[in-house]
Amino acid sequence: MTMETSDRFNAREIRQYTFRAGLSRTEGGVMELVSEAYTFVLGGLTLLTMAGAIIVGLRNSLGVGHESALAATVVAPGFHSVTLLQASATVMITLAAALLAVEMTVGPITMTLPQTAWWLGLPVRRRGFIQPGFLKSLIWPAAAAVVVVIPVALGMASAPTPGRIALAVLCGIGLGWLLYGLAAWCQITNTGGWLKVLTGVVTLVAPLTLVGTALYNNTAGTGAITGAQTAWLEYLPTSWPLLVANGALWPLVMVLFALLLLAGVYWNLERITTAKLKEGAAAGAYVAGSLMSMDASELSRSLGGGRSSGNAKIRLPLVFHGGTVFSRSVKTLLSTHATMALRSPLSLLRVLVLAAIPASLAAVQYLGNAVLIAVVLYFCAHFAATSLGATARFANGNPAVDMLMPLPAKIVRRVHYVWPAVGMTVWAAMCFGLLLALGVGSPALLVLAILAGPGLGGATLRAAFRPAPDWNMPAVATASGPIPTGAVRAFLVGPDLTLISLLPVLICLISGGVPPIAFPAQLGLTLIAYAWGTHVRKPKSAKSGGLFGMPPVPVQK
């Protein structure tokens, strides 16, 4: 309908108005988040200090050498590592593919969901909404290039000088911006579906080539792959910063290409459609949620564009006729877990890759450091556990099926435990088996890791059934939007039990030996993790007696 109108506000004024109104109501700051998490931070530090003391004591008692545990290598003497060049090239191509995959999903040209809902319908030039964020976000690929290129260039350059390293970083920034520009151009022109699939495959497969090469080198004897045979890897565009670090200047042409592409994107910013902006905003919200829950499975799905990769044709029996009601219900739940897992083959592949990543690290020359491997192992274990906990997490979000089962809640929870426990035990066997094949650890460490597997299953369940952050609590403003107080605590539920379950294994890995006491200690922690993970919290009303604080109604048994 017609209304009296005057000159409209422009996009800049609307953007400023929205931010200023929002900022005027910030209820807390980052310090609130820190203080909220301090007990967990303090607990973590105490645990690390205790673990450090145990490691030093164990190393002394086992007589594994006087070298500091922080510098000790876990790779067996005489082991043929993958060359540093192959490793660097693999790391660069993996990170480049991962960066491109993320950018193509979330979109370099990005807005939040509320912004797309409330700003995009306004009759003002959209450049004012899009351009500031686009220009500011150029800093992220540049920062990533600095963080990645400096250590790799320092390690790879034959004669590193500050000038060469600076030029290598410049070339790295060019590479980052080129990928960023490429993703933006695909977003504007609504193209590049095949490129996204390719980046996904490279990200998954590239780390496996390191393990494959190391295993081959250790069995091939004189036929092992030499540095000369892998020299061509240096000429992959993703490795050009390394060439610059070694004195070549021609790869700097990449910076020119990147600037030209970014200029093209800049002039065409307003060609992007509402649909693309909304798609990017929804993907961004999904990714942020997955990051908040430290959920590898959800994160991978969100970065894959939210499409289901599963095969719905797989149908296992869900209704059983033989046996008691109890056994039939248990079978149904177990069958549900199996169906969901088989319908997500990519998720299972991800678990396999995560089992190989610690071995990939150990396979690289100079990177077989015990502490480094232990840290990577912890994260891989957690992400593998979240992948295997997808069905349990779904049950937590949609409890209707669980509630319909004629089983006590505790039994249902224990049935949910079976799949993650078996999966993580197999994962631990594969991960430490691969490490053992590369000469890291010992058969005793492998057995210890297998004992930790069921404990990791408990951690999976704890993460899957963690209470959701209370969004009614006062919000704290952060760079990524408001976060309710209590969110950080929820964020740590799950990863904490993964650490506790893996503690004896990690201590023994870093110490370089497995004392007999480690086995009962590991068994004890696994039992605790099982009890903790399968514990069903009673609702508050049940704890206090009756509903609304009234005395509980006596129940006739």
Add this chain to the structure above:
Amino acid sequence: MASLYFGLMSNPKKPSPKSSERRKDVVRAEKLQAGYGTKAVCGVVSFSLHAGQALALVGPNGAGKSTVVKTVVGQLEAVSGTALINGDEVDDRTLDFRREVAVVFDDDAFFPALTVEEHLAIVSAGHGVHDVEEVIASELDFFGLGQLAKSRPYNLSSGQRRRMLLASAFVRPRSLLVLDEPEQRLDTGMRHRLAERLRAEVDAGLALLVVTHDPDFLSTVATKALFIADSIHSMTPAQAAVAISSENPHVD
């Protein structure tokens, strides 16, 4: 409400010339097939909508009504065929389109720190509405949100948030209004008031494209209807109201 604009209103704005010409075909869909990518979700649709008409798209869940509407307003690419708005191919990137077309889908996305009236102020100010505060106050009253003007959307009930979204379409000028199941989550009284209001606006020259499942709402608001199911049927509002109420929707 003076603090609502954080000083942005300090620049006096000149009134722009009023749009006078009322074009005939506000919306024209020609052999339009809506879907995702190359996969169509419904049959071929053709219709036109003039100023002072209200077209209701009705049919069972999953028939593709909302997909058709999203295609008509350019939020999805058509699998085949064309959609024209005011004679031009749909492109929601143009200023003219956004000036003329108000769209309300069920997007439950809000700025967490902004109040109800501040959300509406963004829309009004973005469209250069005179007397923003009066317009917003009036719409908040109409939608029963007067007492909640200073509340934040996530503290509202689902139905109140729905009212707020609908209000956002009324605090700005519009020649075409597109609503996707506006009756959802509204109480009966509000549904009735909204239907009466829409009818009055259509009588005054608004073109309305609406997806609905409510026979009463449909009967009050629509001047014609399109039944979308396995096949597409053009109907009168009375026939469509019967069709969506009955087991057998194929009413001729």
